[in-house]
Amino acid sequence: MPTLRFHAIKESLSNKPIVVEEKERRSVLFGQNVFNENTMRQYLTKDAFKGVMNAVKYGKKIDRSIADQVSSSMKDWALSKGVTHYTHWFQPLTGTTAEKHDAFFETIGDGIAIEKFGGDQLVQQEPDASSFPHGGIRNTFEARGYTAWDPTSPAFIYGSTLCIPTIFVAYTGEALDYKTPLLRALQAVDAAATEVCKYFDKNVKKVTSSLGWEQEYFLIDKALATSRPDITLTGRTLLGHSSAKGQQLDDHYFGSIPTRAFNFMRELETECMLLGIPVKTRHNEVAPNQFEVAPIFEEANLAVDHNSLLMDVMGRIASKHNLKVLFHEKPFAGINGSGKHNNWSLSTDTGVNLLAPGKTPMSNLQFLTFFINTIKAVHEHEELLRASIASASNDHRLGANEAPPAIISVFIGQQLTKVLEELEGVTKGKLSPEEKTELKLNVVGKIPDVLLDNTDRNRTSPFAFTGNKFEFRAVGSLANCGNPMTILNTIVAKQLQDFKEEVDKLIDKKDLKKDEAIFNVLREYIKSTKAILFEGNGYGKAWEEEAKKRGLSNNKTTPEALKAKVSDKTIKLFEEMNVMSAIETKARYEIEMEAYIMHIQIEGRVLGDIARNHIVPTAVKYQNVLIENVKGLKEIFDKKFATVSKEQINLIEEISSHIEGINSNVTKMINERKKANTVEDIEKRAMAYCNEVKPLFDEIRYHCDKLELLVDDEIWPLTKYRELLFTR
């Protein structure tokens, strides 16, 4: 009987491209399924519209009568589009999105039914949430959380369901999702940045944080992917010998997109247009069957929602095209993994990007202020920033087999490095008129021209300045951007707050002019943050040693990295900035540690199962063929037997030694798991999984992959790398 592998290959060969017609121009499709400003204008009364817009723009509370109007209009709009159900849509700490559908349909007695959706249902719901991760916040007797409408992210229609973006919190008020702390962090950075902006422009009332994510992913034929238990259960291959051809020839990157993938992308983009996700860019990535999709950047909360939604939509559309999307950071050993660059900037309600150099010396001083404060924030909190992107799956990327490393550093390019060097020489205290002129003309005034030719981009840097934004490149492809965005915006908020205090002090106490005070504070920041700036190649031992000398952290694994999330410094930071209480911070830490343990545990189980129940029996089967062969040779040959059977006997022995390698290591792994499971302390348990269980994966894999090279291809049970990666 042929193996599942050959069934899958046969099926994959019959999977033909599915052509999707594009009926309308994208600009016409855009936002059709979103209850956005435009739609609200049509459907809402003036009062209701104003109420919602005030909530969106200024965080004002929406009162009940307005909520009733909004819900009723939302329902009318949704019904006109054939919608039957609604759901509160939220992002619990499982890393995926959650929804529970209710019909608009309601009976009112006497056999009569109506469509109903009231303000109550819009504003708040109580999903039975006891099985979402909560890190001990909710004991079972108070196992109730509720979802609450987030008017800053518009409701949308997906399929036949009206989805209302919501936060998810416990009845005691603690956040149980990604969105709640993010919204608080965005508020914090708005408040702090607006205050700093007032040095430069009194008219600024609000600062928004922007995010443009770039989502990398693999697309694998569905039949082939499903034939692999490891991909099905863990999202990555736990074993598999590398394909003879991988990415050596660099022939996939930016090449023409394979037809099936292309059709998938077109349909995905159409759906994104309807959902108001402004995707713009698509291309092949470095590894075979690896791709990227990126939108036009948006306000950070909306961008985070859109990324979560996109990941969900991608999975469903891929399935229609008989493909499977892999979001795992390292689905295949030996070729590039996937990340999710988070392009981040701050902009004012007066239309200024605070991280873009301006046209006048004053606007450039504003740019430098935000630029240097961001560097300072990253320097102060590099370990926390590293923790913000820690996960079992991202460990395979950061500092393991590819750039960026687990060391956080900031790349700013040669030109800005020079500008900082000049600012470092600014006189302490009051500046002479000559110095001021010199600074205006030759340092601050020169930035726009120099940046234009500053095109060198260091691809190995985890945090790089790219002209008008910072690019946080170490974020994992599977991650919810909410976590890193919460932390980045919080640390910048804190830093801007400190900066304002220091500058004000110099103005009040030392009688300095505003720009003198700013130059003075920035000078000290430049001096004290040099350790975080790094322009070189971040991949390799040399940088690790250098970073160590500089005092930068290099936490290579998740359990090590996560500790920074519950340091006294972090707890204080989150409390001070009103982003998370100590309870929330600690609960999240526990959830993430637990998730780490679970992931490694599941991988260990799957690997043990595949190695013992798929690989070993196959190896034995092939070994038996060899044994039969040797027996036959012995019958035919007499003297020459030793010579003609030498290779076969070697093979038989080699197979035995690999079988031994697999079995002994699987046994060891199971024992280590058992031992780890008895460890009470979660930190120590995670460490045990990390240091005792996980390293055995490599041992087991080594022997399995060797066997793949020895055993007859006809009976090998697992779909091979070349089949997974080169079937288009």
Ligand code: ADP
């Ligand atoms: P790449 O890094 O692949 O060269 P780009 O730098 O052109 O790509 O842009 C990547 C992402 O950065 C896009 O999503 C884009 O919308 C976003 N982006 C551009 N400007 C900003 C900004 N000021 N703030 C946040 N994101 C931005």
Ligand code: MG
């Ligand atoms: Mg990029």
